[in-house]
Amino acid sequence: NAGVTQTPKFQVLKTGQSMTLQCAQDMNHNSMYWYRQDPGMGLRLIYYSASEGTTDKGEVPNGYNVSRLNKREFSLRLESAAPSQTSVYFCASSELAAASTDTQYFGPGTRLTVL
Amino acid sequence: QKEVEQNSGPLSVPEGAIASLNCTYSDRVSQSFFWYRQYSGKSPELIMSIYSNGDKEDGRFTAQLNKASQYVSLLIRDSQPSDSATYLCAVRSGGYNKLIFGAGTRLAVHP
Numbered sequence: 001n002a003g004v005t006q007t008p009k010f011q012v013l014k015t016g017q018s019m020t021l022q023c024a025q026d027m028n029h030n031s032m033y034w035y036r037q038d039p040g041m042g043l044r045l046i047y048y049s050a051s052e053g054t055t056d057k058g059e060v061p062n063g064y065n066v067s068r069l070n071k072r073e074f075s076l077r078l079e080s081a082a083p084s085q086t087s088v089y090f091c092a093s094s095e096l097a098a099a100s101t102d103t104q105y106f107g108p109g110t111r112l113t114v115l
Numbered sequence: 116q117k118e119v120e121q122n123s124g125p126l127s128v129p130e131g132a133i134a135s136l137n138c139t140y141s142d143r144v145s146q147s148f149f150w151y152r153q154y155s156g157k158s159p160e161l162i163m164s165i166y167s168n169g170d171k172e173d174g175r176f177t178a179q180l181n182k183a184s185q186y187v188s189l190l191i192r193d194s195q196p197s198d199s200a201t202y203l204c205a206v207r208s209g210g211y212n213k214l215i216f217g218a219g220t221r222l223a224v225h226p
Contacts, residue, residue, distance in 0.1 A: 042119065042203060042216030043159070058213065090158055100146050100207070101166060104214060106158040 002026055004107035006091050012113045013081045021076040021110050023091030031094045032074035033058075033104060034066060036087040043090060049074055081114045088112070117142040119206050121217035128224055134191040136220050138204030141185070147207035148180055148187045153219065154200045162202075163189065194224045 007022045030051045035043040045058030049068040065077045088111050092104040118141045128134045147166050151159035163178040165171045171178045177190040191198055201219040208215050
């Protein structure tokens with residue numbers, strides 16, 4: 001099992017460009033998440049998908065959109081990248097978001113730089 | 116604003132010593148607590164989860180939870196240089212598994 005995979009690993013964009021970060025999991029998990037991690041700060045939730053067909057905003061959703069393509073895949077799109085979106089992006093998945101003992105597992109991350 | 120606070124460190128301990136990492140949280144109704152280890156340039160890796168007051172031991176790691184004081188800690192016994200990493204405290208908040216992360220404590224174990 002690969003667990004949670006993310007592509008690309010690194011990306012450099014110019015301000016105003018768009019891109020999509022891809023995430024896939026092979027653990028048959030129902031719930032998936034997108035986080036960003038900035039220096040000196042904890043991971044912050046951008047969007048999550050509690051189950052296939054649903055998505056909800058997290059703490060910092062502005063400037064992002066998501067698509068839960070199927071049970072395995074959850075993508076994050078930056079429509080018009082800004083320097084403030086320079087960060088490391090992590091995708092995570094968990095079995096069932098509503099369960100109190102639910103545990104999240106993280107992908108390797110995408111390091112994004114917006115010039 | 117629900118918060119999770121950690122001392123950023125670095126916490127420096129000699130090899131073989133006990134490392135004590137602390138975390139406080141603001142949301143009184145939080146029920147699930149997690150410790151993740153993150154090596155530089157890598158993704159967070161789950162070490163421990165704890166849901167009830169008291170201690171939970173797993174090998175060299177012990178998580179301690181005190182809900183009345185809104186305090187959770189992680190003890191690492193017989194610290195090794197390979198334990199040098201940033202340790203993230205995460206607290207489940209809300210009806211779904213929305214984790215609130217602290218900024219992390221950097222641990223340095225020196226030989």
